[in-house]
Structure formats: C-alpha cells, structure tokens
Amino acid sequence: MRAVIVAIQGRRAAALASDGAVYRVDAAGRSVGQVIEVASRRRRSWKKPLSWAACAAVLCAMATTGVYAAYEPYAYVSIDAADSIEYTLNRFDQVLEVRAVGEDAAPLTETLQEQIPRFSHLDLAMERTMDQMYAAGGLTGADSDFVMVAVSAKTQEKTARLKEHMGTRLSADRPDGKEPPPAEVIPVSEERCALARRLDTTPGRLELVGRLYAGQEAPSRKEAEYWLDKPAGEIVRAPLEQEAPESNEK
Incomplete structure (x- = not known):
C-alpha cells in the first residue's frame, strides 16, 4: 500500500x-x-x-x-549560466518542479527532470545541475564562466537562509576536483519573480542586464532581449560599448 x-x-x-x-x-x-x-x-x-x-x-x-x-510551493531558485532553469521548492528545501526558462534550456531541463526526482533535496539538485552544465558545455572551467543564482521565498528569513546556503554550496570544492565557477547569489522578491516569468526570463538575468545599463539610458526592448539571451558570463563581462542591436524603440 x-x-x-x-x-x-x-x-x-x-x-x-x-x-x-x-x-x-x-x-x-x-x-x-x-x-x-x-x-x-x-x-x-x-x-x-x-x-x-x-x-x-x-x-x-x-x-x-x-x-x-x-x-505547497514555498520558494524559488533560478540558476543562470549559458542556459537558465528554475526550481520550485517546498518549505523543506525539496524540489517540486524543475522548469526550463527559455527554449534553449529544454534539453538540459529534460535531463535534470530524469535525474532529480520530486522531493529531492536542493543540495542534490544543485550538484546534478552543475554536473550537467559542465557536461553540456554551458560551463567549461574557463575564465568566462559565471553562475547567477536568484532566490525567493514566502518570508524574508527563509530567503536569507537560502541565499547563505546557496552561496556556501556554490563556493565548495567540486567532487571532480574542478574549481567552482565564479558565482553570485541574490535575494529577490516574489513580485520580481512574477515579472521575470512574464518576460520569460529569470530574476538573475534581469539583475545582470539592469547592472549593464546602470546610470545609462534605459535599453530598448530589442536591446534588452538581445542581452537577456546571452550567457550570464558574457553579460557580466560586457562593456556597454560592446555590439548590441541598434534601435530607436523604447
């Protein structure tokens, strides 16, 4: 039974x-x-x-x-490298769903859905996600690697604990001996998560593109979409003068 x-x-x-x-x-x-x-x-x-x-x-x-x-969905974790995925967690840090963000992430997500059974702990999900990102070439061990993680939960206390825990996990030595990739973990609100979903992106990518244009004129829609499709490492290292589509659309 x-x-x-x-x-x-x-x-x-x-x-x-x-x-x-x-x-x-x-x-x-x-x-x-x-x-x-x-x-x-x-x-x-x-x-x-x-x-x-x-x-x-x-x-x-x-x-x-x-x-x-x-x-009950209680927290969300998005991970951006070359591709972007999102975990939905319950209050016990167990994965309820693994979701692709953008069409390019579909093959990676299909593999992860097989490797991360429902109710797997977040630590196992992160380990297998990093392994698959290396296997798929989204992470290579090169200087251009970068991982942006955004966390959100129903309470500020839970969000803060998730941020600290994810930062510790991402900085830990990898079992294969490779150096952990440069990474950043940011807390975001549920409203920010909802906005990112409406735009078919992640809160982490929104944050990176926002920093790229900090102090500058707001990007056009075409420019924003151009950068939102780029790997996280490329956005982080891109000067504003780097090639981007010109548009008068605002």
Missing part, C-alpha cells in the same frame, strides 16, 4: 496511507513528502472509541498539515 511521509520526529516517522491510516515507520533515509510502500494491517478494536476518535483527529490534522507543507 502506498503512503506518504507527513512528519518525522527523532528515529520515527508518520506515514499517511491510501486507506487513511497513519503508520509509524523508521525515519532512517526518509523525508517529508516521500512516497513509500507499507504493509496493510488489520485494524484493532478499541474499547475507548472517544479516546480513539480524539487521537485520530490529532493524527489526521498532523497528516493534513504535513501533506500540505510537502506539496
């Missing part, structure tokens, strides 16, 4: 089964939201139905809260 882990306390975990029963299982290797198989068992007869009803109500409330927390 299928069951979903809804709470973990110490060495034990609570799993809500498809028949509505809550099972106590070993917590080792488990995570909230994980789907497991449990053996069905015969229901016990309780001599104190009122006590059982109260207990069941508490367990059901805990289970409902746990399931909601496991499936």
